[in-house]
Amino acid sequence: MVKKIFSGVQPTGNLHLGNYLGAIKNFVELNNDKKNECIFCVVDLHAITVKQDPKQLRNNIRETVATFIACGIDPQKSIIFNQSKVSAHSEAAWILSCVARMGWLNRMTQFKEKVGKDKEKASIGLYSYPILMAADILLYDASHVPVGEDQKQHLEICRDIAQRFNNDFNVDDFFKVPEPLIQNEFARIMSLKDGTKKMSKSELSDLSRINLTDSKDIIINKIKKAKTDPLPLPSVITELEKRPEAKNLLGIYSSLTNSTLEKTVEIFGGKNFSEFKEKLSQVLIEKIDPISMEIKKLVNEKEFLDKILLEGYNKAENIASNKIKKMHEIVGF
Numbered sequence: 001m002v003k004k005i006f007s008g009v010q011p012t013g014n015l016h017l018g019n020y021l022g023a024i025k026n027f028v029e030l031n032n033d034k035k036n037e038c039i040f041c042v043v044d045l046h047a048i049t050v051k052q053d054p055k056q057l058r059n060n061i062r063e064t065v066a067t068f069i070a071c072g073i074d075p076q077k078s079i080i081f082n083q084s085k086v087s088a089h090s091e092a093a094w095i096l097s098c099v100a101r102m103g104w105l106n107r108m109t110q111f112k113e114k115v116g117k118d119k120e121k122a123s124i125g126l127y128s129y130p131i132l133m134a135a136d137i138l139l140y141d142a143s144h145v146p147v148g149e150d151q152k153q154h155l156e157i158c159r160d161i162a163q164r165f166n167n168d169f170n171v172d173d174f175f176k177v178p179e180p181l182i183q184n185e186f187a188r189i190m191s192l193k194d195g196t197k198k199m200s201k202s203e204l205s206d207l208s209r210i211n212l213t214d215s216k217d218i219i220i221n222k223i224k225k226a227k228t229d230p231l232p233l234p235s236v237i238t239e240l241e242k243r244p245e246a247k248n249l250l251g252i253y254s255s256l257t258n259s260t261l262e263k264t265v266e267i268f269g270g271k272n273f274s275e276f277k278e279k280l281s282q283v284l285i286e287k288i289d290p291i292s293m294e295i296k297k298l299v300n301e302k303e304f305l306d307k308i309l310l311e312g313y314n315k316a317e318n319i320a321s322n323k324i325k326k327m328h329e330i331v332g333f
């Protein structure tokens with residue numbers, strides 16, 4: 001079966017190991033399967049839901065493309081473009097915001113987590129973010145959406161919006177109802193400083209994450225300083241439930257070595273953290289260092305990156321403009 005893949009990454013800088021293991025690693029595997037049609041979008045409209053420096057944003061858009069390529073996405077096989085260039089995304093988001101219900105958005109936990117007690121000061125864009133995300137996906141008739149576990153709820157609202165539009169306008173199957181592709185294990189990588197919090201770009205402390213541009217020395221230092229607990233590593237995974245930092249570090253090791261948590265615990269059970277951390281640094285360096293060097297090289301090749309975005313835009317625009325035209329007809333414009 002041909003899978004139509006769509007996913008996006010915000011160009012908000014500091015792309016990290018969580019973005020890689022939770023999403024981009026999966027993008028690469030999907031891109032490598034010849035049967036799939038993949039679209040990977042640099043979601044700059046999503047990025048401005050929180051304040052961005054315009055010059056920095058422009059650089060971050062290119063750096064995100066460089067990261068896709070450095071991680072192994074082939075622009076000859078997959079469409080890579082930035083969202084703001086294809087105006088159908090904003091237009092479709094408006095139409096879909098007239099279909100989505102306030103009650104659905106009010107349940108979104110990511111909005112609540114991001115704004116905390118400052119709800120009144122949050123942008124309206126941040127609140128309606130899931131509707132724009134639904135527009136992104138539905139415009140391309142995506143069948144599958146590879147995302148990290150944090151995006152699961154947004155995918156559910158996208159499915160609700162698609163079904164509601166199809167029902168309200170009596171157009172069976174106009175929007176395909178997409179399936180999330182979320183890895184069973186290690187779909188949420190946690191902060192190196194707090195195993196109960198998601199590894200995130202916007203976390204102030206750089207020590208909380210491994211950036212995909214980190215050098216070998218920085219990786220070693222961050223892993224050395226990563227939070228642990230005083231006990232040796234456990235020999236059974238059930239003991240990890242009360243030890244979030246140990247669970248996260250062992251999970252990162254397992255994901256990087258394409259292994260399971262059980263096997264990793266078999267290897268390191270009873271050992272102390274310092275011995276494990278050395279091995280973890282090694283596998284991280286093996287994976288991240290080549291990516292980091294490639295990103296640093298590619299970000300200087302602006303014309304090359306802009307050409308990829310332009311070619312991607314031409315293809316994406318073609319698909320999205322057809323779909324939005326049909327949406328206009330259905331709605332009665």
Ligand code: AQP
Nearest residue numbers: 009010018019022023147148187188189199200201202
């Ligand atoms: N910690 C994570 N573990 C697993 N997957 C993750 N993703 C993000 N963080 C983790 C996945 O990466 C993809 C791209 O994410 P994004 O750039 O669209 O933004 P985000 O989810 O908001 O990422 P951050 O790092 O948490 O950014 P801030 O700090 O700005 O909120 C998505 O598929 C996401 O699931």
